[in-house]
Amino acid sequence: MRGKRAAAVCLVALVALSGCTDKSDKSAENGAVASAAPTVEASDPATAFKAAVTKTNQATMTFTIDADLGTLGSQKASGAADPKAKATGYHSDLTLSGRSVTIDAILVGSDLYLKVPGVTSGDRWAHMDMTKVKSLSKLGLDASGNPTNLGTLDAEVVAVTRTAPGAYSGTLDRTKNPVVAGAGGVSEALKSVPFEATVNPQGYVTSLVIHTPPVGSGPASTSTSKFADFAQPIAIERPDSAEVQQAPDELYQALQ
Template sequence: MKSSRSVLLALVLSAALTVTAACDDKNDNGGDAAPAASGSSSAAASAAPKADARKDLTDAFAKLAGGTVAYSATTESGAGTGTKLTGASDPAKQANSGSMTITAQGQQITAEVIIVGADLYLKLGLPLPGVNPKKWMYIDGSKTSLSKLGFNPDDPTNTKGFTDAIVTVEQTGAGAYKGTIDTTKRNLPASGAALIQQMGDAAKSVPFEATVGAEGYVTSLTVRAPAAGQLPATTATTTFSDFGKPVSISKPAAADVQPAPAALLAQFA
């Protein structure tokens, strides 16, 4: 059995990698999303519900994909377990960053993540032997199995193909939608697929809520996943903003980087 610290470390890495880098996807039509127009992104998309809710929501997800964006994400799993993350993404440069607070097993720690291409840099507010807490730990993503911790480099926030999994959807108000998705239809990393299998039939009718702003972008997405195996039911909410605005994400200076220790790399084996 893994030690408490090992379990917590795995949770930190999984959470950080899964939700870091909002929307690194490309538009399904092959183009990048257009820069945002001026105005409030949280404003209502229309004054009244539209006739084709599925098409409207699909268009909003497609517009979200590909452009720079800031995001805030939370997950709540009960029993005092959850994550809070804020960050930004620049898909054109394959650059993503995020700062996270993780609460689990009665402990609260912080994590910072920078991903540029296949290079991953990580800081943990958790003591590790031989690690300078002021420096970034480097992990070569091209030589590790990041997907085992729930990270899909092509879809870091698991939004790609979301609309393909929609079973039911209705517009409940101006820019507001709710419905269900069949998570078995989603192309997720191996770890996510295993959890979906443990959900049983409930995985085919997972409720979600989404909002679309006046500019046509998805501004929030909430998914309420049922319990799976030893994991309790989880509510995951992500909000998106600053569409098309400049994002500055770069690799840390060489002097501020150290190799990741073997104990950390073992989490990716």
């Protein structure tokens, strides 16, 4: 029973990574290295913003997450992603319903390594074969393994307004996000969720703020994600085999 309780706590914590889902923003100086010429914004705000989302999703990056989950708690996380290598690594400190949970995760290809107190032994990583799991969404991750869910943003966009050069606001249909939908996010309120975002002159999304309204018994929440170090070399490697154990069956069962 202890293993099942630990697995349940782990799952709740990981799903919260979506934002119910500090490093300074160095995107301007790093963007200058990746692209010498500024990107000209398209006349249509939605087209311009979606193009920036696509470009950002294709680049290596670092990210931070700062989420205020209302009465449920809060989350602070940081990490890096390399889409071409299908690799993501991050650390998260989550406070949920008065309980603190620290999560370290490394995803490389179909291998997920987790370090979560109560689930893994001591300082060891728990390995999961993601080919045995139906969807990363139950772990609070998009298809690329990014906990910011930037990979699903294009599909969620409902309306976009350009408020200033490189600044956008609009609404998202969060029911189109597998993480939110998988958590029972079918409320009409989730079909028009306000957001603000900034895009640097090189065409990368540098910040995304999502204001999720109260849904059911869940409180309103605000999730702020920041992105930087675009197209820079990033090394995300598997843990040493001596530090790895296989994930317990309870964790696999909870993800099916």
